[in-house]
Amino acid sequence: xxxxxxxxxxxxxxxxxxxxxxxxxxxxxxxxxxxxxxxxxxxxxxxxxxxxxxxxxxxxxxxxxxxxxxxxxxxxxxxxxxxxxxxxxxxxxxxxxxxxxxxxxxxxxxxxxxxxxxxxxxxxxxxxxxxxxxxxxxxxxxxxxxxxxxxxxxxxxxxxxxxxxxxxxxxxxxxxxxxxxxxxxxxxxxxxxxxxxxxxxxxxxxxxxxxxxxxxxxxxxxxxxxxxxxxxxxxxxxxxxxxx
Amino acid sequence: xxxxxxxxxxxxxxxxxxxxxxxxxxxxxxxxxxxxxxxxxxxxxxxxxxxxxxxxxxxxxxxxxxxxxxxxxxxxxxxxxxxxxxxxxxxxxxxxxxxxxxxxxxxxxxxxxxxxxxxxxxxxxxxxxxxxxxxxxxxxxxxxxxxxxxxxxxxxxxxxxxxxxxxxxxxxxxxxxx
Ligand code: SF4
Ligand code: SF4
Ligand code: SF4
Ligand code: FES
Numbered sequence: 077x078x079x080x081x082x083x084x085x086x087x088x089x090x091x092x093x094x095x096x097x098x099x100x101x102x103x104x105x106x107x108x109x110x111x112x113x114x115x116x117x118x119x120x121x122x123x124x125x126x127x128x129x130x131x132x133x134x135x136x137x138x139x140x141x142x143x144x145x146x147x148x149x150x151x152x153x154x155x156x157x158x159x160x161x162x163x164x165x166x167x168x169x170x171x172x173x174x175x176x177x178x179x180x181x182x183x184x185x186x187x188x189x190x191x192x193x194x195x196x197x198x199x200x201x202x203x204x205x206x207x208x209x210x211x212x213x214x215x216x217x218x219x220x221x222x223x224x225x226x227x228x229x230x231x232x233x234x235x236x237x238x239x240x241x242x243x244x245x246x247x248x249x250x251x252x253x254x255x256x257x258x259x260x261x262x263x264x265x266x267x268x269x270x271x272x273x274x275x276x277x278x279x280x281x282x283x284x285x286x287x288x289x290x291x292x293x294x295x296x297x298x299x300x301x302x303x304x305x306x307x308x309x310x311x312x313x314x315x316x317x318x319x320x
Numbered sequence: 321x322x323x324x325x326x327x328x329x330x331x332x333x334x335x336x337x338x339x340x341x342x343x344x345x346x347x348x349x350x351x352x353x354x355x356x357x358x359x360x361x362x363x364x365x366x367x368x369x370x371x372x373x374x375x376x377x378x379x380x381x382x383x384x385x386x387x388x389x390x391x392x393x394x395x396x397x398x399x400x401x402x403x404x405x406x407x408x409x410x411x412x413x414x415x416x417x418x419x420x421x422x423x424x425x426x427x428x429x430x431x432x433x434x435x436x437x438x439x440x441x442x443x444x445x446x447x448x449x450x451x452x453x454x455x456x457x458x459x460x461x462x463x464x465x466x467x468x469x470x471x472x473x474x475x476x477x478x479x480x481x482x483x484x485x486x487x488x489x490x491x492x493x494x495x496x497x498x
Contacts (some may be wrong), residue, residue, distance in 0.1 A: 173417070175410050177468030197464045198407055198456055205409075205416035205451060 082148040083115075092143050097124055098139035101152060106153050107160060109193050111139040111186060112227040114277055117236055123227055125164055125190065128152045137161070160196040162186030167256040170201045171250065173222035174206060182291035185224060186279035206250060216286055217275050222281035223252055230254065230274035237303060242268045244262035273299075323372040323483055325402035327402070328392055330385040331412040331452055332378025335469040336403035337361060340375075342472040354404035355485065369395045373482050375402035378460045379412035393459040398482060402470040402475075405456045411468070422477070427469070449487040465489045 078093045084101050091100030092193040096119060101108050121141035128139045128204040131149035139152070151157070168187065176182045208221040231254065242265050246255045256262040275283040276295050284293055298315050305313050329337060337360060340465055343350065357371060358364045367388065374396040380386050394443045404410040415423045429436045439445050455461055465488070481488040 171409070173414070174408075175404075175414055177404060178411060178414075194351060198401065198454070198461070203409055203413070203416075205456065207414060207417045249425075 079088060080144050080146045082144050082146070082149075082150060084150045084153055085238045086158050088126055093144065094222060095144065096140055097128060097142050097144055097148075097150055098136075100144060101110065101139060101150075106152060108139050110140060111190060111225065111279060112229065114229055114279075114297060114300065116304040117229065117232040120228060120232070123164070123225070125161055129154055129157060147162065159195065162196060165194050165196055166199045166201055167179070168225050169196070169199045172225065173205060178290055179223065179282040180284045180288045180293045181295070184291075185281060185293040204250070208253070211256070211262050212262035212286070214265075214268070214270070215263065215264070216270055217272065218255070218284050219256070219262060220282055220284065222282075223280045225253055225269060225280055226252060226254065227279060228254075229277040232285055233273045233277045235302065237300065238269060238271050240267045240269055240271075240274050243274065276300075311312060321352065322355045324357045324368075324370060325354045325376040325479075325483075326356070326367065326371045326392075326396065328358065328367070328374060328376045328388060328456070329358070329360040330376060330406070331381025332339075332377035332403060334360070334377070336377035336405075338376075339403075339467075339469040339472055340412065340475055343476060344472070346476055350479065357449045365387060365390045366429075367395060367467065371396040372400045373479075375417045376406050376455055377402045379405045379409045379452040380449065380455060381412050381452040382446035382448050384444075386449065386458060387454060388432040389458050392437070398462045399459065400463045400465060400478070400482065401410075401461045402465050403470055404466060407464050407466055409452055409454045411453040413454075419420045 079090055080093050081088060081090050083089070084104065086107055087106070089100055089103065089104045089241070091103065098108055098110065098113065104127065109125045109127065112126045113119050113126060119139040119140040124138060125182060126139040127136040134158070169191070174187070176185070176188060190289065200278050201257040210218065210220045212218045221304040226245070226246065231245065234243050242256050244255055245252060245255055246259060257265040262268065277300065278295065279296055302313055302315050305311050326436045327337065327340065341347070356362050357368050374392050376389070376392060376399060378385070380389050405412045409416070415464065424438045428438045440449065463478070465474060467474060478488045
């Protein structure tokens with residue numbers, strides 16, 4: 077492990093070579109919007125919200141999966157990046173069915189927060205109103221695919237942390253969706269332990285607890301850091317503190 | 321001359337207009353500043369010409385909404401999507417995954433307690449469009465007020481800005497879905 081020095085938004089920062097640009101930026105209080113990334117799970121770089129510019133490279137790079145290099149010059153909030161980010165959120169909005177006013181996670185939703193973050197006044201692309209399904213066959217939980225942004229956090233937490241691997245991705249393009257088991261009702265899954273981790277890490281109202289009404293559900297994700305740190309380092313961190 | 325302001329009610333629940341009425345005593349101040357030339361809360365049958373600012377509640381859900389939207393655009397200098405249904409379709413557009421016939425059947429036959437019958441007295445009753453659309457997909461829109469419904473404070477701030485000839489900046493004050 078080596079310590080590297082790089083520049084992010086004009087600020088000289090240092091980070092370890094096995095960390096991502098996103099992690100280093102966060103340690104230095106530099107905010108980069110994210111959606112598929114969640115601290116504690118493998119970074120997959122799929123949502124592209126965290127794209128940054130790296131000097132000397134014509135391509136934009138996802139901060140969550142890009143490792144730093146000595147002397148790297150990174151920009152996280154240029155006009156071009158902001159344009160791209162807004163467009164991504166617009167596409168997410170137009171490819172799902174989001175009615176925040178009647179959504180269980182209204183006011184506690186990462187997609188909503190992203191919309192505010194990127195300054196989304198309205199969606200320029202035609203809304204597709206795709207036909208999506210809702211599965212309430214599980215005794216405790218519901219998956220409402222109308223609200224799913226395909227971040228695969230549910231899939232990863234179930235596979236990486238719970239070890240059950242209930243979720244998978246099926247279909248392509250606009251037909252892409254999250255499925256349980258062998259594309260069977262969630263309630264029929266033999267592998268689901270009903271631990272509820274997928275529900276907690278889901279950034280939107282796609283995975284919810286039964287019995288919650290509009291705007292009632294607030295998700296807490298700090299359990300993830302607790303479990304992952306305990307497993308990796310045999311350290312049981314204090315969940316009330318914000319210390320690293 | 322006072323600015324000529326209109327409000328219109330398309331495919332929405334009237335909640336945005338209720339929130340407008342929640343301006344309470346500020347309505348009196350507003351009444352002194354503007355001429356309300358068309359509104360569901362005033363008695364005008366025809367959308368007039370030469371309007372400065374029009375707030376439009378609701379999605380464009382039926383043929384009558386669509387017709388009025390075009391008249392509004394033609395006759396208004398500034399058109400504002402007023403509330404989430406106008407901005408994004410919102411609850412009004414929840415039916416869009418199904419054919420209107422399926423939706424009508426569900427509402428008027430399957431869920432009816434007495435006299436199951438689909439009303440079809442067109443054009444007395446306006447025919448549904450295949451899908452309810454956000455206003456800006458039908459006409460050009462100049463400004464957006466979010467919320468389901470927008471709060472009366474949001475409406476007040478937006479109106480103050482609009483009447484001063486400014487388009488309300490999309491700050492966090494305005495940016496709010498749900
Ligand atoms: S998931 Fe978020 S963005 Fe989608 S309807 Fe619910 S609150 Fe709104
Ligand atoms: S409840 Fe637990 S085991 Fe079941 S799908 Fe979710 S994460 Fe996997
Ligand atoms: S259900 Fe939730 S966590 Fe899973 S992919 Fe969809 S939005 Fe992400
Ligand atoms: S957060 Fe980096 S690509 Fe999704």
